[in-house]
Amino acid sequence: MTAVETTREAREPVGPDEPDAEFEALATAVDAAAGAVAGLDEPARSAATDLRMAIEAFHRPALVHIVRTLRDDPRGKELLFDLVDDPNVRxxxxxxxxxxxxxxxxARRALDAVRPYLxxxxxDVELVRVEGGTAYVRLHGSCNGCSMSAATLREGVEEALxxxxEEIERVEQLDDQPTVAFIPLDQIGRKRDTGWVRGMSIDEIPPGEMRRIDVTPDDGEPHSFVVTNVEQSLTVFRNACVHQGMTLDGGMLDEGVLTCxxxxxxFDASTGECLSAPGxxxxxxxxxIEDGHVWIRAAGA
Ligand code: FES
Incomplete structure (x- = not known):
């Protein structure tokens, strides 16, 4: 893949105001130059490639420094959000x-590569989540069981992941029932038996879908959440985007990615990690999950 193809792949459409024509014109100019370089004889092509790589290597530390500096400062972080909102910057x-x-x-991409073989x-295989160096998966069909072929297919999944x-060190197999995403106890707090409110039935949240849940716990303050179902794993987030705090429930959930x-x-719809803005x-x-319903600890959320 050429540099400009990588750039095009990295660039996701974000809104009606994005300068498509300008970006495409610039990318086309780069494509044309790359095509001209490809037609040169070997010494000239090698020199041109070395020049491109040297310029990219020259730029990268500066860009890394800018992003780190902005990310480490609360005011800079806001600015960074605005900057990566620009498709060309991103x-x-x-x-x-x-x-x-x-x-x-x-991990999903790695599994997509072995899925045709499975x-x-x-x-077949579903990725439920990646957490603390462990990938949790659900296996289907002939991947289950204790035959030699099932063991071979499971090995293929582990090797792919x-x-x-690099962050994945282990692969754990889960059963086929809906589960909720893990939350560390220290995030729940000491009074963890209080503030729970019953939300909707899990049957109303099919795989690949997102629903809004509005609840009012005993403290009387209404709260709004979104619940995502990614491969039978339910995760609940505050219904507030990290960018400008707007509601997320009108967004799109596609292949495990929630778009505001x-x-x-x-955002990764399983972990909440923002894929557009680092950190x-x-x-x-x-x-x-209890009585077939989602329960949310809304107080203090
Ligand atoms: S992207 Fe701006 S509020 Fe979500």
Whole structure:
């Protein structure tokens, strides 16, 4: 993949005001120059490639320094959000590997690569979440069981995940029932038995869908949340985007990515990690399933 193809892939549409024509014209000019270089004889092509790589290497430390400096300062973080809102800025940061997909997204891509092989043997796999170095998956069809072929398919899944996502060290298999995403106890707090409010039935939240839940706990203050179902794993977030605090429920949930309807910031719908702005995170809320319903600890959320 060429540099400009990578840039185009890194650049996601974010809204009606994006300068498509300008970006496309610039990208086309780069394509034309790259095509001309490809037609040169070997010494000239090699020199041109070295020049491109040297310029990219020259730019990268400066860009990394700018992003780190902004990210480490609360005021700078706001500015960084605005900057990565610009598709061209985001594309350049993506080109230099400064913004990259989170482990769950890369794990899904790794599984997509082995899925045709699994399906050709009657099996399949879903990624539920990646957490603390462990990938949690659900296996289907012939991937289950204790036959040699099932063991081989499971090994293929493990190799794909551990071999392609450096953060993953282990793979755990889950059963087929809906579950809620894990939340550390220290986030729930000492009075963790209080403030729970019953939300909607889990049957109203099919896989790949997102629903808004409005509740009013005993403290009388109304709260709004969104619940996502990514491959049978339910996660509840405050219904507030990290960008400008607007509601998320009118957004789109597609292949585990939640896109805010207002300015197009994208989030991992299982973890809340912002894929558009480094270091930003949706607020996840303690959740459990009981009586076939989602229960949310709304107080203090
Ligand atoms: S992207 Fe701006 S409020 Fe969500």
């Amino acid at each position: 594309a350049v940061l993506g080109l230099h590997g400064i913004i990259r997909a989170d482990p769950a997204t890369r 399906q050709s043997h009657g099996g 551990i071999g392609h996502v 309807p207002w300015h197009g910031f994208r 930003a995170q949706l607020t996840q809320v303690p959740t459990r």
